[in-house]
């Protein structure tokens with residue numbers, strides 16, 4: 001009873017801590033009206049470029065699959081798909097049972113970046129900045145979801161598609177797939193946060209090579225520089241999605257509050273200064289200490305041989 005009350009108190013404290021974490025990180029977003037960013041205004045503009053969709057399937061197991069779906073344009077991001085993605089991320093933020101997320105493209109290819117038709121129409125500097133801020137906000141929130149995320153790369157991940165892979169915790173590549181930051185060939189640099197995240201994943205030297213040379217990163221190179229965790233081999237071992245689910249299940253096995261706590265402490269360690277990360281870790285620890293999974297493990301006198 002007492003333990004329960006203490007836990008409730010800690011839980012309340014932790015929710016506060018997590019809310020404070022997100023608040024410090026601008027509620028999970030990078031830009032708000034303070035930066036001249038008006039979300040509704042850009043949403044309206046983006047909706048004027050329809051096509052394709054972003055599909056979200058949540059499973060009772062706590063695993064969700066997000067599919068970028070515009071096969072006739074190699075899953076390029078139309079304006080309405082950017083808006084769709086933001087809405088799907090909002091849905092995932094409110095999914096209390098979520099533990100894992102796989103991001104994939106439809107029809108055997110990942111994503112060929114932004115829809116060049118929309119890009120042409122939004123090529124004035126003001127609209128470009130607004131689109132950039134919108135996508136940075138969305139992909140930052142995607143990476144900050146309290147669940148473990150994996151980009152399943154089949155076929156090509158080009159431009160903004162390559163940037164999207166970096167907004168997941170891990171990348172798995174199918175044989176023959178390619179991740180390529182083609183921005184330089186387009187007279188651009190990444191603008192959806194892909195450069196900042198890439199530096200943290202592969203280091204600045206490798207990031208400079210990949211962006212400066214618009215290098216085609218095949219699975220072998222991706223493994224070598226730490227961009228990908230694994231190549232999904234094995235014809236007989238199910239579809240690439242099934243293999244990705246298998247891979248992820250090692251990390252999502254267990255109760256949702258524990259898996260979410262794992263992601264939260266790693267996220268705060270990655271994003272906050274040490275003293276603040278330590279405080280957040282303490283608060284997140286408070287949510288699992290004395291919780292059902294902890295009590296059950298203690299009662300079963302589990303060994304870790």
Ligand SMILES: CCC(=O)SCCNC(=O)CCNC(=O)[C@H](O)C(C)(C)COP(=O)(O)OP(=O)(O)OC[C@H]1O[C@@H](n2cnc3c(N)ncnc32)[C@H](O)[C@@H]1OP(=O)(O)O
Pocket residue numbers: 072073074076112113114115116117156158159160161182183186188191192
């Ligand atoms: C954030 C910054 C960015 O993301 S800038 C955008 C970067 N992406 C690109 O430049 C990709 C340009 N596309 C390509 O290089 C090729 O289409 C790739 C993806 C390699 C596929 O080649 P291939 O297999 O020969 O097919 P294809 O060229 O016939 O394409 C099939 C249809 O899809 C379309 N498509 C492809 N990518 C885009 C795109 N990003 N935006 C708009 N449409 C795209 C192609 O135009 C083609 O359409 P259609 O059949 O000609 O009507």
